[in-house]
Structure formats: structure tokens, C-alpha cells
Amino acid sequence: MQFENLSDLRVLVETARGGSLTAAARALGVTPAAASAMLKRLEAQLQVRLFERSTRAMRLTPQGQTLLDYATRALELIDEGASQASAAVGALRGGIRLAVSSDLGRSVLLPWLDDFLAQHPGVQIALSASDQVLDVRRDAVDLALRYGAAELRDSQLVARPLCTTRRVACAAPAYLQRRGTPTHPRELAQHNCIALQIGGRREQRWSFERAGEQLDVPISGDRSADDGAVAREWAMAGAGIVYKSRLDVHAALQRGQLVALLPDWAGQPYTLYATLPSNRFVPARVHALVEHLVARFAAWPEAKPAAT
Template identity: 30%
Template sequence: MDKFADMTMFVSIVKHKGLAAAGRELGLSPATVTSRLKALEQRYGVKLLNRSTRHLSLTDSGALYYQSSLEIINNVNEAESLLQSGLNEVKGTLKIAAPSDIGRQAILPILTSFCQQYPNVIPHLYLNDTLTNITESGVDIVIRYGELADSSLISRRLASSQRVLCASPEYLRKHGIPTTPSELTDHHCLALFRSHEELTRWHFRQGDAHQSVAVQPRRFSDDGEVIRRWALDGYGIALKSLLDVQQDINSDKLQVVLSDYRVNFTASNSASSSDLNVVYVSRQYQPKRIRLFLDFLLSEFETPSW
């Protein structure tokens, strides 16, 4: 019984989203992969994968086994690297997913600085505004706005923030400044869509009062930086994280509207629902490069220079 080989096989199955593809990577026949996967599930008495002719997905037990296997494989690879080099060298891949806008403005320069200190670290930076499933994606670190739904993950706040409505001074001169949320229905709004969902219902709180407005956007994008660029170019009003647009506001390129209201994409009343967080699985068995980057990232956000 080679548990490490089983872990390697299972990680390959998840990575390639198929048993046949995993077999090709490992030099195993599809029948062998299927047989070993069945034996693995029988050994632990749990189902690890939901399988159909066209789709494969992790069960809760499978997600736990996958993440644990991935950590063990990474640690073994790092241990072998240290033994082979004879040095306590920081090297290997570092996979990070971040929202597009703050990713370019803040995470990219921080990652660049980190890799200058550790040139043998190979960064993978994924910039998108889709909520990344860290368990299934193989990403080491996810940076995201909002509260954490999965209690099995660790989340640490990088920066406090809030969401604001903003537009260029040119747009506001042409179309006027809204004074109530309901007036947004008469304005050109710029909307984000995420996971095929159009975020067109914006929520407003003022004290204990809550209301929502279904805006009629003139432009949509799944990229937060595109929304920001459209706002800067005078195409409408955007709902953005303050962290994304703070520099634009400071330089008078964008102007906040309806500042008396707390605005969000959801009806959440939590003060932390718009904060920027770093999310990861566990520090206990992380490769050194990941632990070092987390410490570096948290330190950089204490005294931001971007």
C-alpha cells in the first residue's frame, strides 16, 4: 500500500478533472486508475468523488483528502529540494488569486518585491473577480473582498474597506448628482457580473433603514478594473470597493455620490462585509515560500506603499 502514490494519483485526477487524463500523466491505464480509486475509497470508507460520464466533482471528504494530499506532496517536494541543494533555499511555485483591480494596484507590486528577494519562487498570479474555490483550484492563497463562508478555511483581514458609488466629475456635470438611491434608475450605471450573475440589485443602509434598488446598467463586465476604467472615462456610476478607487478619489478623477448611505452588492449588515481578506487552508503544513509570502503580504498592508 503506497499512500503517497495514491495521494499523487488523486491530486492528478482533480487537477485534470478526469481519470483517463490522470492516467496519461502518471503512465497508468484508465482501468488501473479506476481500480486504485475504488480501493482508496474502500480503505477509508468514504466517497471521494462524484462521477458521471461528463462530470467529476469532489465530495466534502474528497475536498479534505485533496487539500491534505496537496499539502503533503508540496512538503515532500520541498524537502527533496532542500536535501538535493543542501541549502535552506526558498523555491517553488506560488499560486495566488486576487480581484482584478486591487490585484494590479497592490498585489502585483507586492508579489514583484517578494520575488526579487526570493528569485527561485515562481509566481502564478490569477486576476479575476470570480470567487475562487481554493480547495479545488490548487491555488495557495486567495485574496478577496467580503466575509468567509467556508469555516474550514483561514481568513485574515488585510485592510478595512467599504463599498462606494462613484463617477467622474464629467459624468456628474452632464447627468446630475443623485441625491437618493431611487434616482439611480435614471442614471447610467456600470454593473459587474460574477459567475454568470448580473449584480444589478444594489443595497443601501442608512442607520437601521435598508432599501434596495434594481439599477438598469448601460454596461456590464466581469472585470472590476474595466468597471473602474469606464467610470474614469465618464460612462456612468460604479459600485466599487473604496480600496480600488481611493487614489482616483484623492486625485479628483472620481467623485463619491450618496455618501450618506452604506452601499453593497448584498443586504449584509456586517461592518466587515467589504473588507479585503487573505484566505488560505492552513499554516501548519505549508511550504516555507507560502508562509514567508503570507507574512510579507500582511506586513506590506500594514504600511502600504502602492
């Protein structure tokens, strides 16, 4: 079957992405009436209903979901081919939708992304810096950097380990001067601990190890946050002790805004992954950004190479 107009497929993709024909029309620069006509034309050509329509939203039918998966990949291939064909030989062009955790983006990645864009002036990066985990496929993300392997349970995702690191308990000098410095993890029970909210739940315990000894200690405090950067800012302001990836607090430790605690104890280990959708064509510009990040982490003393 030959499609009469590729714009009809783009309406399908943008309607699914935005949840309405109005959103699709806005993304494509056409009127809602034109977008509606394009979608009806596509359904008539296929002789199937692609969306269930209601006054509140449009939901994909099973047939619509099937076509969406293939249309997304096909349009990405076409866009990638067009950008490469019109570019200078070897140049990278086009956009990269990148999702990173809040503190990692602010504390580590921003200058590295600046360097990448300076090397590849034809590339644009749309950055989502948030601790709310995006769905790589549903939210149309090209690349996501996340700690841990929870996302890898999805067989349609692939991930490349970038580095390993550990969490570290740390606090501002002003807090330690006021409340004292803990010398053993169990002493954290007497301190104001700034908890992270992970998956909508406030963490209750922090884990440490020393010479094969594993220790989980309960924590409590007057504040928690679902944004790692907020937790770090509170700690730097002297509000309490925070337990975060050493990557996230590296700069604050170097500047003396935070002090690493419990040096005889190792914090919880983490692996940082670059996660990509395996069922989509991955453009050369995305591969190039992954390689750029791999090289930067490999050269950084705070990050240890991850097992592949």
C-alpha cells in the same frame, strides 16, 4: 501500508484535478497508458476502486476522496521538504497559487507581488485574477484574497483579515459634466449606475450611512459586469457611476480619472481576508506572502487595519 511508488499518488491527485487520465498524464509528463497503469496499480494495492469511470469523465468514489485528501497533503509536505532541503539556508522556494478579485489584482497587488518575487527569487506565483470565486480546496489554491466573510462558513478554511475599506460611488469628470453631480444618495435614481453582478445576480441597491442613518437606494443603468475591472473601465470612460471598494479605485481617484461622490455619506464597509485551506500544510512561502501583504496594507493610507 507502504505505497510502492509515489508517482501513483500523483496520478490520483492530477486525475482528480484535471478530470481525466489524459489531463493527469499531461501534467506528469507520461503517456495516458502509463498513467492508467499507475492508477490501476494503486487501486489493486488498496483493493478499492478510486474512480467511477465513464466515457465523459472520472468521478472520485468516497474511498478515492478520502485518499485524495491525505495524498494531497502528503505530497505537498514532501515537495515542500525537498525544496527547502535543496535551497540555501533560509531561502524560500516553490510555487504559490494565488487567487484575487480582478480589480484588486490589477489596481493594487501587481507591484506588491513584484516586490515579493524580487525578495524571494526562488518563488513562483501563479495568479488567478477573476471575480469568479474559486474553491480554495477543490481548485488547489494556496491563498485567496476576497472581500467579505462568505467563504469562512466553510469550517475547513481559515482566514486572516488584511484590512477594512468601504465602497465609494464615483464617476468620470466627463460624465459629471454631462449629467451633473449627485449630492444625495437618492439622486442616484436619476443617473446611469454601472452595477456589479455578484454570485450571478445583478445588484439592485447601493447602501450608504451618515451619522447613524442607514439608506438603501435603488439603482438602474444600461450596463452591468461580473468583472470589477470592466465596471471601473466603463466608469473611467464616462459611461456612468460605479460603486466599488476604495482600494480598487484608489489609483483612478488619485489620477483624476474618477471623482469620489457623496462625501458626506459612507459607503458599504468591507473586510479583505487572506483565505487559506486549514486542512493542508501551509508552506513557509505562503506564510511569507501573507505577512508581506499584511505589512503592505498596514502601511497604506487607503486601508485601515482589520480587527483580528
